[in-house]
Amino acid sequence: MSVDTATVKRVANxxxxxxxxxxxxxxTGQLNAIxxxxxxxxxxxxxxxxxxTSVTPMAMKKRQDVVTDGDKVADIVANAPTTxxxxxVVPKVVx
Amino acid sequence: xxxxxALTIAEARDQLKAKAITATELTGAYLxxxxxxxxxxxxxxxxxxxxxxxxxxxxxxxxAAGNGGALEGIPLGIKDLFGTEGVHTQAASHILDGFxxxxxxxxxxxxxxxGAVMLGKLNMDEFAMGSxxxxxxxxxxxxxxxxxxxxxxxxxxxxSGGSAxxxxxxxxxxxxxxxxxxxxxxxxxFTGTVGIKPTYGRCSRWGIVAFAxxxxxxxxxxxxxxxxxxxxxxxxxxxxxxxxxxxxxVPDYEAVIGKPLAGIKIGIPKEYRVDGxxxxxxxxWQQGISWLKDAGATIVDISLPHTKYALxxxxxxxxxEASSNLARYDGVRYGLRVPGKDIVDMYENxxxxxxxxxxxxxxxxxxxxxxxxxxxxxxLQAQKVRTLIKKDFEDAFHAxxxxxxxxxxxxxxxxxxxxxxNSDPVKMYLNDIFTVTVNMAGLPGIAVPAGLxxxxxxxxxxxxxxxxxxxxxxxxxYVIEQAAGKFNAPKWW
Numbered sequence: 001m002s003v004d005t006a007t008v009k010r011v012a013n014x015x016x017x018x019x020x021x022x023x024x025x026x027x028t029g030q031l032n033a034i035x036x037x038x039x040x041x042x043x044x045x046x047x048x049x050x051x052x053t054s055v056t057p058m059a060m061k062k063r064q065d066v067v068t069d070g071d072k073v074a075d076i077v078a079n080a081p082t083t084x085x086x087x088x089v090v091p092k093v094v095x
Numbered sequence: 096x097x098x099x100x101a102l103t104i105a106e107a108r109d110q111l112k113a114k115a116i117t118a119t120e121l122t123g124a125y126l127x128x129x130x131x132x133x134x135x136x137x138x139x140x141x142x143x144x145x146x147x148x149x150x151x152x153x154x155x156x157x158x159a160a161g162n163g164g165a166l167e168g169i170p171l172g173i174k175d176l177f178g179t180e181g182v183h184t185q186a187a188s189h190i191l192d193g194f195x196x197x198x199x200x201x202x203x204x205x206x207x208x209x210g211a212v213m214l215g216k217l218n219m220d221e222f223a224m225g226s227x228x229x230x231x232x233x234x235x236x237x238x239x240x241x242x243x244x245x246x247x248x249x250x251x252x253x254x255s256g257g258s259a260x261x262x263x264x265x266x267x268x269x270x271x272x273x274x275x276x277x278x279x280x281x282x283x284x285f286t287g288t289v290g291i292k293p294t295y296g297r298c299s300r301w302g303i304v305a306f307a308x309x310x311x312x313x314x315x316x317x318x319x320x321x322x323x324x325x326x327x328x329x330x331x332x333x334x335x336x337x338x339x340x341x342x343x344x345v346p347d348y349e350a351v352i353g354k355p356l357a358g359i360k361i362g363i364p365k366e367y368r369v370d371g372x373x374x375x376x377x378x379x380w381q382q383g384i385s386w387l388k389d390a391g392a393t394i395v396d397i398s399l400p401h402t403k404y405a406l407x408x409x410x411x412x413x414x415x416e417a418s419s420n421l422a423r424y425d426g427v428r429y430g431l432r433v434p435g436k437d438i439v440d441m442y443e444n445x446x447x448x449x450x451x452x453x454x455x456x457x458x459x460x461x462x463x464x465x466x467x468x469x470x471x472x473x474x475l476q477a478q479k480v481r482t483l484i485k486k487d488f489e490d491a492f493h494a495x496x497x498x499x500x501x502x503x504x505x506x507x508x509x510x511x512x513x514x515x516x517n518s519d520p521v522k523m524y525l526n527d528i529f530t531v532t533v534n535m536a537g538l539p540g541i542a543v544p545a546g547l548x549x550x551x552x553x554x555x556x557x558x559x560x561x562x563x564x565x566x567x568x569x570x571x572x573y574v575i576e577q578a579a580g581k582f583n584a585p586k587w588w
Contacts, residue, residue: 001472003463015418015462016425017455018443027459030520034460037521038407038473044480051478054339055309055485055537056296056562061338075197081432088427091438 001039002032099124100265104169104322107268111158111168118154118168121268122147122212125170129214129266135588136237138251138261140175141183142215150212157210166329167210172267174258175216176223177203177313178302182213186304187231188221190424190449192431200302201334202271202313209329214267218257221451222421223278223306226526228256229511230453238286238508239264239584243551246587249508252282252526258316259286263584269317269326273303275310276409277504277530280542283316284503284555287544287582289323289572290316292530294562295537296341298327299334307416308339310409310534319581320543320573324348327565343563351570356390359571362397362496367529369505375548376502383500383545383556386578387571397496399487404480405532410524411464411477412535417454418461424449456520485536492561498571501529503542503555529557539565543572545579553582 003011008028012019019027054060073086082089099121102110110116126144133139147170154168173179175187178196185191199207207213220230227250228236238251239260251260255272259282262270272279274292283290291314298313305311315326328348334340363384368377388394426432426445433448435441450458464473491499505528509516516523533540538559545556556575560568 001469007463008459011459011463011466013443014466015458016422016439016442016446017450017458018440018447027456030456031459031463033519033521034410034456035463037524038410038477041404041407041411041476041480044401044404044476044483046476046479046483049479049482051475052481052485053478055535056294056339056341058296058339058341061335061340063335072197078197079194079429081426081430090427091435091441093438 002035003028100128103318104268104325107169112163114158118151118158118212119148121168122151122170125214125267132264132266132588136239136260136264137234138218138236138257138264138266139172139215140187140218140233140257143182143213146182147212147214154210154212164208164210165325166206168212169210169268170212170214171206172214172217172258172261172270173203174255174271174273175219176273176304177271178304179203179213179216183216184304186222187219187233188449188451188454189232190431190446191429192449194429198302201299201332201336202303202330205332206271206329211329217261217270220254220256221454222304222417223254223273223275224417224453224457225253226277226281226523227516228253230451232451235511236260237511239588240286240508240552241587248511250285250511252285252508254278255282255316259283259288259290262286262288262316262318264588269315269322271313271330272316273311273313274534275306275413276534277527279314279316280530280540280557281504281526283542285508285553287553287584288316288318289320289541289543290314291323291327291541291565291568292533292539293327293331293565294539296339297331297539297563297565299332299337299340301334301336305420307413308420309416310413320569320576321349321352323541324352324569341563346566348566348569351566352573354570356387356392356571356574359392359497359567360495361387361392361394361571362491362499363394364397364399364402364499364501366399366402367501369528372505376505376554379546379554379556380500380502383575386575387500390574392571395496397491397499399491399532401480401483401487402532405484405535406524406528408477408480408484409531409535410460411473412481414457414461415465415474416461418458418465421454421458481535484532488536488538497561498567499559501557501559503529503557505529507548507550507552507554533559538562539568541568541572543575544582545575547582
C-alpha cells in the first residue's frame with residue numbers, strides 16, 4: 001500500500017500537525033519508503049497466531065481503589081504556558 | 096594527583112569507603128572534565144553543578160558516619176528522558192520547552208536513595224527516536240572516538256548518544272539510558288562502553304517520558320561490565336506506580352561476575368548473518384564464539400526464523416504507540432505553545448514547530464497505521480508477527496540455550512550528517528537490526544565492547560538472555576570483557 005498527498009494531508013490533520021505543501025511532498029516520499037519496507041510482513045503466515053498484548057506473561061496489577069494522591073493543583077499547572085486561577089487557558093472554543 | 100575521573104564506579108566506591116577520596120573531590124573532578132569537554136562533545140544539555148556539590152557534601156557526611164548507600168558519592172549523568180524534579184526534562188525536544196517536572200522518576204529516585212550524585216541531563220535523540228543522536232533539538236553529540244589519523248566527527252549512536260559519549264569521555268562515572276529498539280546497546284557499541292537493556296518490567300517506567308510503552312526500558316551505560324551490574328541493581332525495582340513492573344526481587348548482579356561459564360549453553364542464530372555485513376563484524380562474532388568456548392561454554396547453532404521481520408514490525412508498533420503517547424503535547428498543559436486562529440490551529444502550529452522531522456515522521460506513520468481501515472492490515476499483523484518473534488526465542492530457550500550471542504550493530508560508528516543515512520530513513524533504521532528483536536520479545540540484552548575495527552573504532556557483541564536472567568548476561572559479558580580487554584578513546588577534545 002502507498003499513500004498519496006491527499007492521504008498525507010488527512011493524516012497530518014488527524015495528527016494535528018500543520019504541514020506546508022513542501023512538507024507534504026517530502027513526507028509522502030518518506031512515508032512510502034517506510035510503508036514499502038514494512039510491506040514484507042505480509043509474507044508471514046499468521047494463521048491462528050494471537051496478536052501480542054503483553055511481552056511478560058502477567059496480569060495487569062490493580063491497586064486499591066482509594067485516593068493516594070492529590071491537593072497539588074499548583075504543581076499540576078506549574079508548567080502550563082498560560083493559566084488563570086488554577087485553570088489551563090485555551091483559545092476560545094465555543095462562540 | 097591521579098585523575099579521579101579515571102576510576103570505575105567499583106574503584107571509586109572502594110576509595111570513597113576507605114576515605115582515600117571524598118565525594119566532593121570526585122564530583123569536582125567530573126564537573127571540571129565536563130566544563131573542559133562539553134563544548135566539543137555536546138553530551139550534556141544542562142549541568143547541575145550546585146545540586147551535584149550539595150549531593151556530594153551529603154554523601155561525604157553519610158560516608159563519614161559509615162552509612163553510605165550502594166552508590167554513595169558516585170557522580171552520574173541522567174538522560175534527558177528521565178523526569179528529574181526541578182531540573183530540565185525535555186526529551187531533547189523543543190515541544191517541552193522550559194519543562195521542569197514537580198516529581199522524580201522512580202529510576203532516578205532509586206539512584207539518589209542509594210547515594211548517587213547528579214551531574215546533569217544528557218543529550219539524546221528527540222523523544223528517543225533515532226540511532227545517531229542527530230535528531231536532538233540541542234544538536235548532535237560527537238563520539239569521543241575518531242578513526243585513526245582522522246579528524247572527522249562521528250556519531251555516538253542513539254538514542255542514548257549523550258549517555259554513551261559522556262561515559263566514554265569520562266564525563267560521568269556512569270549514565271542512565273533507555274532502550275526502545277536498541278537505544279542503549281547501539282550507542283554502547285559505537286563508543287566502546289557497556290550497555291544493558293534489562294527485561295521489560297525490570298526497571299520502572301514511571302516518570303520517564305514515554306515513547307513506545309510496550310517496548311521502552313531503562314538501563315545503564317557504564318565503562319565496564321561490573322559497573323553496569325552495580326548500576327542496574329540500583330536502577331531496578333518493583334514499583335506499584337508502573338503496572339508493568341514485575342514482582343521479582345532484584346538480585347545482586349555483581350555477585351555473578353567472575354563465575355565460570357561451565358555448563359552454560361550459548362546459541363548462535365544463523366539469521367543474524369545478514370547480507371552486506373562487513374567481514375570485520377563476522378570475524379568479531381567468531382572471535383566471541385571462541386572466547387566463550389575457551390571459557391567452558393557450550394556453543395550450539397540455533398535458528399530464530401522470524402528475525403528479519405522484527406524491524407518492519409517494530410516500525411509499525413513503535414510509531415503507533417508513539418503517535419498515541421505524543422498526543423499529549425498540545426500546547427495546553429506544558430511546554431511550547433504557538434498561537435493560532437482557533438484551538439485546532441493552535442494545536443497544529445504548536446506541534447509543527449515543537450516536533451522535529453523524525454518525530455513528525457513517526458507520529459504520521461503511527462497515525463496512519465492506526466487509522467480506520469488500516470488497523471488490521473498493519474497494526475494487528477505486526478502484533479501477530481511479534482508473537483512469532485517471541486516464540487522463536489522461547490523455542491531456543493526451551494531447547495536449553497542460556498544466552499544468545501550476536502553482533503551488536505551491523506557497522507562501527509558512521510559520520511555526523513552522513514549523506515546516505517540522512518537521505519533514507521529506512522537505512523538509518525537498519526542500525527537496529529540486531530537489537531530490535533530483543534525489545535519486541537521483552538528480553539534482556541547487553542552490548543559489550545569486543546574489539547576495534549581496522550580504522551580503530553570500537554565494535555560490540557550482544558548477548559540476549561532469558562526473561563529476568565540478567566545475571567547470565569553479566570556473567571557471560573564479563574568473560575568477553577576479560578578476553579577482549581577495555582577500550583579507551585584517545586583524547587582529542
